[in-house]
Amino acid sequence: MSHDSTAALSYLQEPKGLKSWLLTVDHKRIGIMYLCAIMFFFFVGGALAVILRTELLRPERILMDADTYNQFFTLHGAIMIFLFIIPSIPAALGNFLLPLMVGAKDVAFPRLNLASWYVYVFGALFCLYSIISGAVDTGWTFYAPYSTTTSTSVISMTLGVFILGFSSIFTGLNFIVTIHKLRMPGMTWFKMPLMVWGLYATAIIQVLATPVLAITLVLLIMERLMGVGIFDPAMGGDPVLFQHFFWFYSHPAVYIMILPGMGIISEVISTFSHRKIFGYKAIAYSSLGIAFVSFLVWGHHMFTSGQSEIAAMIFSFLTFFVGIPSGIKVFNWVTTLYKGSISLETPMIYALMFLFLFMIGGFTGIMLGALALDVHLHDTYFVVAHFHYVMMGGTVMAFLAGIHYWWPKMFGKMYSERWAKVVAVIIFVGFNMTFFTQFILGAKGMPRRYYTYLDQYQPLHGFSSVGAWVLGAGFMIMAVYFIASFWSKRKVGDNPWGALTAEWETSSPPPQHNFLTDPVFKHGPYDYDKIAVVGDYYKQSGGTKMAEKI
Amino acid sequence: MTTHSEEHKTHILPLSLYLNVGAALLTLTVLTVVVARMDLGVWNAILAMVIAVSKASLVALFFMHLKYDNKLYAVVFVGSLAFLGLFIILSMADTETRGDLDPIRENPIVREAIIYRDSTRFTNGHETSELDTAGAATDSADVVSDSTATHSTDSQTPDGH
Numbered sequence: 001m002s003h004d005s006t007a008a009l010s011y012l013q014e015p016k017g018l019k020s021w022l023l024t025v026d027h028k029r030i031g032i033m034y035l036c037a038i039m040f041f042f043f044v045g046g047a048l049a050v051i052l053r054t055e056l057l058r059p060e061r062i063l064m065d066a067d068t069y070n071q072f073f074t075l076h077g078a079i080m081i082f083l084f085i086i087p088s089i090p091a092a093l094g095n096f097l098l099p100l101m102v103g104a105k106d107v108a109f110p111r112l113n114l115a116s117w118y119v120y121v122f123g124a125l126f127c128l129y130s131i132i133s134g135a136v137d138t139g140w141t142f143y144a145p146y147s148t149t150t151s152t153s154v155i156s157m158t159l160g161v162f163i164l165g166f167s168s169i170f171t172g173l174n175f176i177v178t179i180h181k182l183r184m185p186g187m188t189w190f191k192m193p194l195m196v197w198g199l200y201a202t203a204i205i206q207v208l209a210t211p212v213l214a215i216t217l218v219l220l221i222m223e224r225l226m227g228v229g230i231f232d233p234a235m236g237g238d239p240v241l242f243q244h245f246f247w248f249y250s251h252p253a254v255y256i257m258i259l260p261g262m263g264i265i266s267e268v269i270s271t272f273s274h275r276k277i278f279g280y281k282a283i284a285y286s287s288l289g290i291a292f293v294s295f296l297v298w299g300h301h302m303f304t305s306g307q308s309e310i311a312a313m314i315f316s317f318l319t320f321f322v323g324i325p326s327g328i329k330v331f332n333w334v335t336t337l338y339k340g341s342i343s344l345e346t347p348m349i350y351a352l353m354f355l356f357l358f359m360i361g362g363f364t365g366i367m368l369g370a371l372a373l374d375v376h377l378h379d380t381y382f383v384v385a386h387f388h389y390v391m392m393g394g395t396v397m398a399f400l401a402g403i404h405y406w407w408p409k410m411f412g413k414m415y416s417e418r419w420a421k422v423v424a425v426i427i428f429v430g431f432n433m434t435f436f437t438q439f440i441l442g443a444k445g446m447p448r449r450y451y452t453y454l455d456q457y458q459p460l461h462g463f464s465s466v467g468a469w470v471l472g473a474g475f476m477i478m479a480v481y482f483i484a485s486f487w488s489k490r491k492v493g494d495n496p497w498g499a500l501t502a503e504w505e506t507s508s509p510p511p512q513h514n515f516l517t518d519p520v521f522k523h524g525p526y527d528y529d530k531i532a533v534v535g536d537y538y539k540q541s542g543g544t545k546m547a548e549k550i
Numbered sequence: 551m552t553t554h555s556e557e558h559k560t561h562i563l564p565l566s567l568y569l570n571v572g573a574a575l576l577t578l579t580v581l582t583v584v585v586a587r588m589d590l591g592v593w594n595a596i597l598a599m600v601i602a603v604s605k606a607s608l609v610a611l612f613f614m615h616l617k618y619d620n621k622l623y624a625v626v627f628v629g630s631l632a633f634l635g636l637f638i639i640l641s642m643a644d645t646e647t648r649g650d651l652d653p654i655r656e657n658p659i660v661r662e663a664i665i666y667r668d669s670t671r672f673t674n675g676h677e678t679s680e681l682d683t684a685g686a687a688t689d690s691a692d693v694v695s696d697s698t699a700t701h702s703t704d705s706q707t708p709d710g711h
């Protein structure tokens with residue numbers, strides 16, 4: 001079923017030269033360029049996190065003073081959100097995979113795609129400039145009135161985020177048109193891989209919500225430069241309005257982060273259970289459902305902001321609806337696992353970690369959406385733990401599942417499975433040490449974003465900091481085995497895992513225009529009940545065992 | 551916009567239709583002026599909005615060809631307006647109902663509290679309070695030119711940096 005395409009040069013080999021990369025319109029190369037950029041910022045944001053946790057080891061000063069601490073946690077948040085996690089799955093993995101998965105030669109607007117990368121880099125430069133010219137100490141949320149009065153360089157940072165927003169809109173627009181117009185013959189909407197549904201829902205949010213963030217940041221800049229007064233009560237403005245503006249984008253943005261991750265999980269769980277995904281349509285519709293509900297709940301970030309009680313009740317009520325489509329997805333994944341023929345390769349391990357950690361993140365989200373409880377937990381470490389369980393335990397674990405899953409497709413190389421599994425365990429342990437501890441800290445009343453704390457919190461803070469070091473060590477080893485994989489002599493076939501989506505039908509890595517012959521839709525993305533493929537990975541390492549299982 | 555071409559080829563609209571729509575727009579403009587001169591209470595605003603929406607719809611449907619295009623474009627167009635409406639309505643669910651259930655929270659700042667005694671920080675530009683000491687600007691021109699004068703006592707200025 002796979003083409004014999006060993007003779008063709010891959011997209012990595014031709015055309016040659018730095019210029020051919022910098023001016024490429026190939027979605028795969030742009031995806032790789034995005035991957036390099038976001039991994040750089042993931043490293044920076046992660047290093048900041050480890051430094052912050054080290055400072056919090058004890059209540060007294062260890063590495064930095066309080067002002068520097070404020071700047072560091074702001075940078076950690078802003079970098080991780082705007083420069084890493086928002087572009088991570090859509091712009092890096094999505095760019096690489098979407099055309100392959102729908103059987104297209106490229107995205108609909110290849111030049112716009114390249115432009116989005118340069119816009120991203122341009123925006124990132126503004127953020128870096130902000131860091132060297134005094135940094136920002138407002139937190140990544142830039143709340144007025146503090147952000148309009150602090151002497152740190154808020155304008156260059158918000159301008160950077162404003163520019164990054166355009167990069168995100170370009171990507172979203174490109175994906176929507178690609179999915180509508182460039183699917184291969186025979187691939188109807190309900191025959192698309194669920195990853196594509198996830199990217200589609202994400203793209204809708206990117207296009208609808210990001211402009212509101214742009215407006216918010218422009219208003220903030222105008223407020224600082226010209227004192228227009230929209231957020232200033234002294235001039236008839238309303239600082240709570242800033243929070244409405246900000247969260248109208250930033251709550252849906254949480255789903256920009258998690259929805260494509262859920263798409264990855266659907267792919268990985270089905271592939272490694274060797275079983276047709278359960279409830280395909282339910283998962284596809286729930287992606288759109290989440291995208292829609294995400295626009296109705298932003299006020300749950302503002303229960304203690306002075307928002308009216310009636311609005312708070314409406315937002316609390318609506319927030320619980322998020323649980324429905326999320327629950328639908330989780331139950332369908334679990335049902336797919338049931339009686340599946342599960343093989344525990346690294347991508348699957350991360351997918352199972354996702355299920356476990358995302359559930360904890362989701363349930364604590366429901367707790368925080370309950371009005372009375374939130375008044376106690378608001379602005380404590382409980383919230384910090386909650387969103388790290390969703391964003392890191394959810395999105396980052398899905399991203400890791402995806403990158404391990406598609407690494408052989410992207411580079412034609414295989415990493416060391418043994419090391420990858422060891423690291424998966426290290427990351428799981430380190431993650432829970434760091435963040436489960438913070439649920440306890442928060443429930444006991446430890447406020448977030450504080451430089452110091454009462455002595456009674458020290459043991460838990462210390463434990464959490466050690467967890468961060470474990471986590472950091474795990475990621476360092478991961479970087480080593482990924483880089484080492486480039487020297488691996490081991491051949492990976494076109495379809496190492498025996499999956500049925502279209503990207504596995506071309507060579508690994510794919511040729512410049514993805515497919516040597518125009519692909520036609522032959523079988524559904526999850527037809528494991530009809531077709532049994534033994535992955536090349538299993539053929540090499542005791543494939544007979546796997547063949548028996550199937 | 552090349553993708554429209556299939557739907558477009560049968561729809562070169564007659565000039566008379568454009569003129570009729572133009573006439574309708576002018577009539578509605580006159581109607582807006584007439585209605586604005588009558589005192590109808592809250593209905594003034596509602597009628598003005600209804601007329602404005604119908605005019606905008608006419609422009610979008612005929613001049614911008616939304617009526618004859620792929621229906622997806624209409625969905626996108628109306629959808630974006632619906633989301634804007636959502637944003638405004640849910641935000642107003644907050645701003646218009648503050649203090650409705652808990653009157654104390656309508657005015658949470660107790661101006662007599664000791665910490666505000668010698669502070670001008672919370673005085674409004676348009677409201678003279680008992681705290682209105684020397685610095686608190688009631689002169690609105692002053693407020694516009696330098697918002698920070700009334701805003702903070704700790705000399706943080708919103709410079710561009």
Ligand SMILES: [Cu+2]
Nearest residue numbers: 251298300301
């Ligand atoms: Cu939220």
